[in-house]
Amino acid sequence: MQAIDHHAWTNRWRDRHPLEKLLPAVTLLLLTLALPPLSIGPLVLAGTTLATVCGAQVPLRAFLSILAAPAAFLLAGAPFLAVSLDFTDGFSPHLSPDGLHLALDTTVRALAAVSCLAFLTLTTPLVDWAPPLRRLGVPATVVELILLIYRLIFVFAERALTGRQAQTARLGYSRMDRSVRSLGLLAGNLFQRALEQARRMETGLAARGYSGELRVLMPERPLSWPRLTVAMAGVALIGLAGGLLACDGP
Amino acid sequence: MTAPLLAVRGLDYRYPGGVAALRDLHLTVERGRKLAILGPNGSGKTTLLLHLNGTFRPTRGEVWLDGCPAGYDRRSLNDWRRRVGLVLQEPDDHLFAATVGQDVSFGPLNLGLSAAETGERVREALESLRIAHLADRATHMLSFGQKKRVAIAGVLAMRPEILVLDEPTAGLDPHGVTHLLGVLQQLHEAGATLVFSTHDVELAYAWADRVAVFHEGTVLCQGETTAVLGDREVLHRARLRPPLLLELVEALGLDHDQAASRSRETVLALLRERLGEPASAVPVEPALAHSRRGPPA
Numbered sequence: 256m257q258a259i260d261h262h263a264w265t266n267r268w269r270d271r272h273p274l275e276k277l278l279p280a281v282t283l284l285l286l287t288l289a290l291p292p293l294s295i296g297p298l299v300l301a302g303t304t305l306a307t308v309c310g311a312q313v314p315l316r317a318f319l320s321i322l323a324a325p326a327a328f329l330l331a332g333a334p335f336l337a338v339s340l341d342f343t344d345g346f347s348p349h350l351s352p353d354g355l356h357l358a359l360d361t362t363v364r365a366l367a368a369v370s371c372l373a374f375l376t377l378t379t380p381l382v383d384w385a386p387p388l389r390r391l392g393v394p395a396t397v398v399e400l401i402l403l404i405y406r407l408i409f410v411f412a413e414r415a416l417t418g419r420q421a422q423t424a425r426l427g428y429s430r431m432d433r434s435v436r437s438l439g440l441l442a443g444n445l446f447q448r449a450l451e452q453a454r455r456m457e458t459g460l461a462a463r464g465y466s467g468e469l470r471v472l473m474p475e476r477p478l479s480w481p482r483l484t485v486a487m488a489g490v491a492l493i494g495l496a497g498g499l500l501a502c503d504g505p
Numbered sequence: 506m507t508a509p510l511l512a513v514r515g516l517d518y519r520y521p522g523g524v525a526a527l528r529d530l531h532l533t534v535e536r537g538r539k540l541a542i543l544g545p546n547g548s549g550k551t552t553l554l555l556h557l558n559g560t561f562r563p564t565r566g567e568v569w570l571d572g573c574p575a576g577y578d579r580r581s582l583n584d585w586r587r588r589v590g591l592v593l594q595e596p597d598d599h600l601f602a603a604t605v606g607q608d609v610s611f612g613p614l615n616l617g618l619s620a621a622e623t624g625e626r627v628r629e630a631l632e633s634l635r636i637a638h639l640a641d642r643a644t645h646m647l648s649f650g651q652k653k654r655v656a657i658a659g660v661l662a663m664r665p666e667i668l669v670l671d672e673p674t675a676g677l678d679p680h681g682v683t684h685l686l687g688v689l690q691q692l693h694e695a696g697a698t699l700v701f702s703t704h705d706v707e708l709a710y711a712w713a714d715r716v717a718v719f720h721e722g723t724v725l726c727q728g729e730t731t732a733v734l735g736d737r738e739v740l741h742r743a744r745l746r747p748p749l750l751l752e753l754v755e756a757l758g759l760d761h762d763q764a765a766s767r768s769r770e771t772v773l774a775l776l777r778e779r780l781g782e783p784a785s786a787v788p789v790e791p792a793l794a795h796s797r798r799g800p801p802a
Contacts, residue, residue: 264643380643382603402603409645410597452598458560459598462591463659464583464615471602472610472623474641 257412258317263380266311272478273383276375279306279486284371286494287364295497296363302493303370311378321373322366329365333358381405386473399469410452415445508572509533510698511557511589511667516566518552526552527722530566534667534700539693541709541730542702544719545744550702551594553719554671557700558591587616590665594672596652605631605647605655606640612663630662634688650681654688661692668692670701674708686712710734710748711767718743731767 263269268276280303287299308315336358339351382405385398418441422428427437457465511534518527526549534540534557544550555561556568559575559582567574575585593599602608609630613623631637634654639647647655653676660668673689674682693699702719703709709716709730716734717727720743726733731751733739740747753772757779 260643261646264646270641380603382607382643403601406601406603406644455593455595455598456601458555459593459656460601460611461560462558462586462593463599463612463663464586465611466579466583466615469601470611470614471607472614472620472627474604474606 259321259376260380262313262317262377266313266378268311268378269380270476271482272476273379273387274478275483275486276378277387278483279490280371280375282487282490283493284368286490286497287367287371290494290497291501292360292364292367294500295493296367298493298497298500299367300370302489303367303374307374307377311374313377317377318370318373321377322369325369326366329362333362336361383476395468403469407449407452411445411449414448415441418444507536508569510536510571511700512569513553513556514567514569516553516556516563516568518556518561519564525722527556527563530723532717532724532727534698535715536698537693537696538715539689539699539713540701540715540717541713542700542717542719542724543704543706543709543743543745544702545704548719549722550719551671552722554591554669554700554702557667557669558589559585560591587663588666590660590663590668592657592660592668592670592673594675596649596656599656599659600644600652603644604640605636605642605644605658608644608655609659609662612659616663626662626664630658633661633692634658635684650677650684653677653681654685657685657688665697667698667700670699672703673701674703674705682708706734706740706745706748707750710751711769718745720744 283299283302286295304315304318307313307318337350337354338348339354340348382402385402388398388401389395419428422437422441426433427440428434460469513530513532516527516530517525519525530553532542532553542550542553552561556563559568559577562577569575570585570588575581600608602611606627609627610623613626618626627640628637631640634657636651636654636658639651639655644652644655653673657668657670657673668689670689673685677685689699701713713730715728716730718725718733718739725743726736726739734748734751737747750767750769750772753776757772757775759775
């Protein structure tokens with residue numbers, strides 16, 4: 256998660272208007288779901304990889320490592336789709352052409368869809384989604400909460416990490432039973448600290464005139480129509496190619 | 506004589522559990538001064554600072570703002586906190602927004618300023634702390650020293666008349682301390698009144714022009730820095746040691762009322778002169794010093 260966050264804040268497309276990234280990504284996602292996966296899937300994967308690695312200059316490794324987790328699930332699950340069980344004369348599992356096709360379709364479609372989201376998360380920090388969410392009618396309180404949680408995740412992650420290091424230094428994780436005990440203590444301690452942190456943060460905010468609303472100045476990023484047009488043209492090209500391949504195909 | 510900007514009169518404070526934290530405390534903050542509240546850890550300094558902006562309400566006694574007792578209704582508190590900016594010791598208690606610029610904009614927006622004015626204030630505050638380049642940076646990616654500066658900028662953006670800082674140098678490296686003191690000095694020269702708590706006698710001596718010695722929940726003694734820190738009796742009672750620089754000045758038989766005696770460079774120059782070295786003596790290279798001290802060949 257820290258790695259994703261790091262790239263989201265430092266990539267070359269960080270300062271672009273979120274819509275310039277959201278609209279192409281969502282369109283690609285819809286194309287992936289609408290067209291036959293074997294024709295559109297590889298094109299979408301290629302498109303998102305190019306955009307993330309060449310466009311936003313996020314290292315390929317980071318992009319692949321996001322895809323790795325869902326890919327592992329897919330690899331574990333796909334064989335079960337490919338194999339069909341036949342109980343007519345005893346128990347005979349066998350590969351069926353239909354099943355094989357289904358497994359391949361599902362895997363490619365899922366990977367392509369995840370790659371669209373990977374592109375978005377790697378190029379846009381969470382904060383940038385606040386203004387679009389507000390415009391979509393999400394209540395201010397909910398958006399404030401999202402941002403506050405985002406901020407505090409890092410405060411507590413740091414505490415948890417140092418707490419764990421301190422416990423490890425005193426052999427808190429040297430045996431299975433001790434590990435369980437240490438982890439429990441750490442969790443309890445973090446909960447207590449979270450309450451304390453909330454109290455102190457309220458004091459800190461009150462010092463700056465907090466009255467129940469966490470208003471901040473949102474950055475204004477100009478939407479570049481030329482860039483959006485180019486991106487959407489690329490998406491259209493992928494869609495067109497995918498559609499043509501689907502017509503030619505079986 | 507005009508009324509002091511901020512005054513604490515006969516303040517008692519008990520924690521909700523009934524533990525007495527402050528007792529019969531008197532403190533005066535004069536306009537345009539740098540006041541150090543000097544005392545050991547756990548003596549109640551933070552509790553006192555939390556009274557200075559109305560976070561805590563005294564059990565007995567009053568806090569006076571510009572000649573009037575301060576009120577604790579919402580409107581008075583808002584006005585109070587606009588005038589008295591409090592910076593807590595732990596920057597993570599201040600920073601709640603995801604980016605530096607957003608966080609600093611919080612205070613000005615609460616003052617009811619427009620987006621344009623707020624943007625101006627944010628820029629100004631970040632510039633005065635020399636961190637304008639961090640405006641779009643994620644808060645959680647900053648170093649401790651940077652977070653500290655952002656927390657101060659967040660309070661500064663409200664343009665308070667008094668800036669109250671709890672242990673401002675705690676956790677900073679020497680470079681960070683120098684940087685922070687430089688910034689605070691600049692603010693002071695621009696007319697800000699500064700109050701800061703510290704357990705560092707050397708810092709108080711070198712930097713404050715008034716010192717309040719704090720011990721077991723009350724102010725033992727308040728006055729001009731050299732007078733207060735030259736008073737062995739008071740320091741002994743507060744379990745503090747006199748500043749090294751002051752002891753040097755005394756050992757050299759100099760008049761410690763002179764402001765010059767508080768500069769490290771001046772005192773060192775005087776010491777060299779006394780030792781018979783030329784004032785512009787080239788400092789000995791550490792490597793050379795080592796070989797000189799080494800065992801005879």
